[in-house]
Amino acid sequence: MGLKDFFKNRQLKKAAKLAANGNGHDLKVEPPVCDDQLCILWTKCQGCNELLYTSELKKNYSVCKHCEYHHRLTAQERIDLLADYGSFLEIDENILPGDPLNFKDLKPYTVRLKDAQKTSNSKEAIITGIGTINNQPLAIGAMEFQYIGGSMGSVVGEKIVRLTERAIEKRMPLVLVSSSGGARMHEGILSLMQMAKTASTLKKLHEEKLLYISLLTEPTFGGVTASFAMLGDILIAEPQARIGFAGRRVIEETIKQKLPKDFQTAEYLLENGQIDLVIPRQNLKNIISELIRLHFKSTKLKDEVMPFSQIPLFARI
Amino acid sequence: MGLKDFFKNRQLKKAAKLAANGNGHDLKVEPPVCDDQLCILWTKCQGCNELLYTSELKKNYSVCKHCEYHHRLTAQERIDLLADYGSFLEIDENILPGDPLNFKDLKPYTVRLKDAQKTSNSKEAIITGIGTINNQPLAIGAMEFQYIGGSMGSVVGEKIVRLTERAIEKRMPLVLVSSSGGARMHEGILSLMQMAKTASTLKKLHEEKLLYISLLTEPTFGGVTASFAMLGDILIAEPQARIGFAGRRVIEETIKQKLPKDFQTAEYLLENGQIDLVIPRQNLKNIISELIRLHFKSTKLKDEVMPFSQIPLFARI
Amino acid sequence: MKTKQEIIPLDFEKPLIALSKQISELEEKTLKNGDSKIVGDLKNQYEKVKGQIYKNLSPIERIKIARHPQRPYPLDYIQAISQTWYELHGDRTGKDDGAIVGGLIEIDGQTVMVIGTQKGRDIKENQKRNFGMPSPEGYRKALRFFYHAEKFNFPIVTFIDTPGAYPGLEAEAHNQSHAIAMNLRELAGLTVPVIAVVTGEGGSGGALALSVANRVLMLENSVYSVISAEGCAAILWRTKDKASEAASALKITAQDLYELGVIDEIIPEVEGGAHYDHKQACENVLNSIKNHLRELKELSPEELKTDRQEKFRRMGAFSSI
Amino acid sequence: MKTKQEIIPLDFEKPLIALSKQISELEEKTLKNGDSKIVGDLKNQYEKVKGQIYKNLSPIERIKIARHPQRPYPLDYIQAISQTWYELHGDRTGKDDGAIVGGLIEIDGQTVMVIGTQKGRDIKENQKRNFGMPSPEGYRKALRFFYHAEKFNFPIVTFIDTPGAYPGLEAEAHNQSHAIAMNLRELAGLTVPVIAVVTGEGGSGGALALSVANRVLMLENSVYSVISAEGCAAILWRTKDKASEAASALKITAQDLYELGVIDEIIPEVEGGAHYDHKQACENVLNSIKNHLRELKELSPEELKTDRQEKFRRMGAFSSI
Ligand SMILES: [Zn+2]
Numbered sequence A, B: 001m002g003l004k005d006f007f008k009n010r011q012l013k014k015a016a017k018l019a020a021n022g023n024g025h026d027l028k029v030e031p032p033v034c035d036d037q038l039c040i041l042w043t044k045c046q047g048c049n050e051l052l053y054t055s056e057l058k059k060n061y062s063v064c065k066h067c068e069y070h071h072r073l074t075a076q077e078r079i080d081l082l083a084d085y086g087s088f089l090e091i092d093e094n095i096l097p098g099d100p101l102n103f104k105d106l107k108p109y110t111v112r113l114k115d116a117q118k119t120s121n122s123k124e125a126i127i128t129g130i131g132t133i134n135n136q137p138l139a140i141g142a143m144e145f146q147y148i149g150g151s152m153g154s155v156v157g158e159k160i161v162r163l164t165e166r167a168i169e170k171r172m173p174l175v176l177v178s179s180s181g182g183a184r185m186h187e188g189i190l191s192l193m194q195m196a197k198t199a200s201t202l203k204k205l206h207e208e209k210l211l212y213i214s215l216l217t218e219p220t221f222g223g224v225t226a227s228f229a230m231l232g233d234i235l236i237a238e239p240q241a242r243i244g245f246a247g248r249r250v251i252e253e254t255i256k257q258k259l260p261k262d263f264q265t266a267e268y269l270l271e272n273g274q275i276d277l278v279i280p281r282q283n284l285k286n287i288i289s290e291l292i293r294l295h296f297k298s299t300k301l302k303d304e305v306m307p308f309s310q311i312p313l314f315a316r317i
Numbered sequence C, D: 001m002k003t004k005q006e007i008i009p010l011d012f013e014k015p016l017i018a019l020s021k022q023i024s025e026l027e028e029k030t031l032k033n034g035d036s037k038i039v040g041d042l043k044n045q046y047e048k049v050k051g052q053i054y055k056n057l058s059p060i061e062r063i064k065i066a067r068h069p070q071r072p073y074p075l076d077y078i079q080a081i082s083q084t085w086y087e088l089h090g091d092r093t094g095k096d097d098g099a100i101v102g103g104l105i106e107i108d109g110q111t112v113m114v115i116g117t118q119k120g121r122d123i124k125e126n127q128k129r130n131f132g133m134p135s136p137e138g139y140r141k142a143l144r145f146f147y148h149a150e151k152f153n154f155p156i157v158t159f160i161d162t163p164g165a166y167p168g169l170e171a172e173a174h175n176q177s178h179a180i181a182m183n184l185r186e187l188a189g190l191t192v193p194v195i196a197v198v199t200g201e202g203g204s205g206g207a208l209a210l211s212v213a214n215r216v217l218m219l220e221n222s223v224y225s226v227i228s229a230e231g232c233a234a235i236l237w238r239t240k241d242k243a244s245e246a247a248s249a250l251k252i253t254a255q256d257l258y259e260l261g262v263i264d265e266i267i268p269e270v271e272g273g274a275h276y277d278h279k280q281a282c283e284n285v286l287n288s289i290k291n292h293l294r295e296l297k298e299l300s301p302e303e304l305k306t307d308r309q310e311k312f313r314r315m316g317a318f319s320s321i
């Protein structure tokens, strides 16, 4: 068994394991190839299959230098990418999932939650907090796809809502980074209600005339796309990211025909007028920061809110 | 020469004469067949070519009893159709066209205006006023296609705006009946500006939360469709009426293909989500009146405006 | 559904059919023989079985009732509860989605904007209605109606009976996600009363897009779920055969959702389901709507908006250390 | 248009080309002969002819300059007048019309929403830009930008260079009329400053849909008309050959429109037209925009709206007995 076969074998096992976790949609689960000592040094590119030095890949924002495939980031990596070093202060990290339905399929939901916490090293499928981006304050949330497919249950909804409310209170821009298979079906109707809950709070933000930038990353589907992720004033996606409402397989089964290869990619969405920009990862921070700068100048002028520099940002969290 | 040929000949002559008047679009001009003693008794249906008793046709709202073709009405007939008998009081009838560009093509604009006044027996391409519809007050305007193809020049714009302002002042519903080839090019840019002028005033009406019902009749095109005619809260068209932005011939020349037969008909627009209702002429009054009743009940409740019955309608015109 | 049709039985109703047939046969005989004791016994048994079946309907059985092809559909309710009915059409930008209907009715003398998803009764109508699965244009048509209602201060009543938003190529190309998301957000901002009535299937985001309401009501045998039982079973149990287990686990019945605090009222149906008595179903729905409209009338525009936003703000179950 | 290109001459410029060629030839000769009197005379003549041509441009000649393929297009102005430029895309419902561009720039340190119609420079780009003729989706994209600007209190600057709204099958099916009408109405309701700059062709309703502005400016050689000269000639003179007559009769030049009170300022171009000096054209446009922005900054949101509405309220010529 050569190195490539070895990786492939591991990948398949991992994929099967993750698939059992279940997310609401038919996404091909791409597990991280490196998760133990044996492959810490090398990572196989999920775009072109080249073997890459892991350390080099990380330095390049997990973007393959050969094919520019944007490998999925963890929520924490995403925060590190966008927020200024040391500026991020997590909020609401102790909002934890319940099991309102006593849900059990092949495995109880409570067990899945524990597994997910272990696999993803994250308490839930989103991290939220306050930080700065090129010295401008922002409220930021990033989803963790490794946590049950980044699915939105009560905790994700509540954390997004609290973050949004904080953005309103402090008159800060809001940036949400989505990566999700959709609603978390193990919480049944309550997961569906998170769509209404987040959208409803975003209506308040909208009426307060505050900027909301939504960053859509591989993959964003279902109830997440169909609620907060699509409601940004400005919608940005990473190259090649797959974004949609229904999953490809469901659509193919419904319409009984093959879909075009680029269907539901970021580029397809741009072409179809659904998003504003497709931005390579290495430019994201500067462009988001510039967009915030452009918007907050004028908001200040009109609403005569306190200039950001004068808000004692972390003092009142 | 049989009676049919006789009519046909007359029709062609008349068509040529009217075409010379020029309207901004490539509409087939359908002249009224009856305009002198010889054919007062009979009218040839423009839908099925049947000869109809003129008096019977008029009694049937100028709708053919064989094919239900809706023959064009004059502005006055339209008012008579919708406003309660004796209730209509014309306003602004003395706003008359100028010749701001000293426009002259094969004939001076001033001559065309005089011809049009004679042909149409109307001072301009719209009649506006106040009346009641099944005892409910309304502000109503109806276009006169016989007057230079119902084209919108400064007078049409001004009269619509004054009518709209009156609807706002008296908190009345507004009904506009359009029938037009578009802007009146003999007034150049000033005719184009009537689009902005009417739309701008309708924005005020909209913000005042007053009902505006737009009735689109054969034919409505160009700058009229692309301004006030499409801005109704409720859009109603008569069966088979042709309604669009660009004329059929222009489009066929542009895209180099034949258009479907039903293209730009009222039914096509309904199918394509552009209008709310296609209503046969004999039902128009009652349905418009019902829609007004449904809307004005609630407006009263919310804004606590004076109930219509208490507005001394004609006292303050 | 105007003429009296024979009701198509569901599989779990088969024992009743069998019994009923037996009774009829026996009754014919007993007319000759004069012995009616057995018939009486059978009738007692019938009532007992019937009670057992209908009092203990499982979630998957409720789904079957909710999807019953003879169940009253939104247009049936709309036309029954108001003499006035002016249907309006179109999204103004290219399509009049037949899966979404809407227009003006009157309730208690008040003009009401009514909007519903609509399934077809036959193949031809289902082509037009797309089996009740709205396209983005359908949701934008609904959004236009929301704004119309807001402008003229009309309460909004929605009727929901949809398998879900349509998962198609064009639906994605025309941004189904955005259409749904916008409706969620804009419904949340309205200052008029909004009442949603789930009458049949409440299919996920496609249902929610009409249901961000001050009051959410459900017919007794309707269901409302984040995912279809079959879809959930296919993913979590890896076989659609476990739809029944999934239906139970997902908590999709009116009773479950009432207990979860997600809906505000259960509207009763006659035994067996609303399809056994359209008239009664429409009456019950109308009465319930009337009551809620009267209550909501007491709130100011701003209160109506806040009430709705706070209602959904509270949704969710989590622990906070 | 970044590298210096040779300018393609227009037909009425041909005398100048001939003269210029003669001068060059003579100059080569005179370098040998030492006789420069004739060259000097020719040069004087050149200047005289040039003056005659450019000072007395007829409307149809202005049209030709306005349509010159090397004329600066909206994106040229946008990119020249601001270092910052973030283009935004899409109508959110299925299309990103290439004939409409828009995004954020900075002028005088202030964020400005800029929107323009855009023609292509070659066949491939024109496929994308549809020769600068927007679809309904393009106008809805623009409308989205209007609302964005309104929300964030950004002044709006539009650049117009379009033959008109696209007259196509799909454009009609998607309701071109409604798209234009909505933009007229919604522009009228904005509370931010709106400045429209006609840079090339201002083609009828398709141009007006971006021009319901507090200030409407025109480049010296741009045109703005209710109908194309050719279209008008075909209808009223019954031949397109009379386009020149129609162009004159319609009063479509900046000077004419200024005198009619329809526009607020004429932005000068270099002799021959903006295509002879892109840099100068951009500078002139920027200066003019800056002045108007500064003036409009003095108005309150409500005043800005009223100013715009009253401006268009006054448009028209009629008598009132
Ligand atoms: Zn690669």
Ligand SMILES: [Zn+2]
Pocket (backbone or CB within 6 Å): B045, B046, B047, B048, B049, B050, B064, B065, B066, B067, B068, B069
């Ligand atoms: Zn006929």
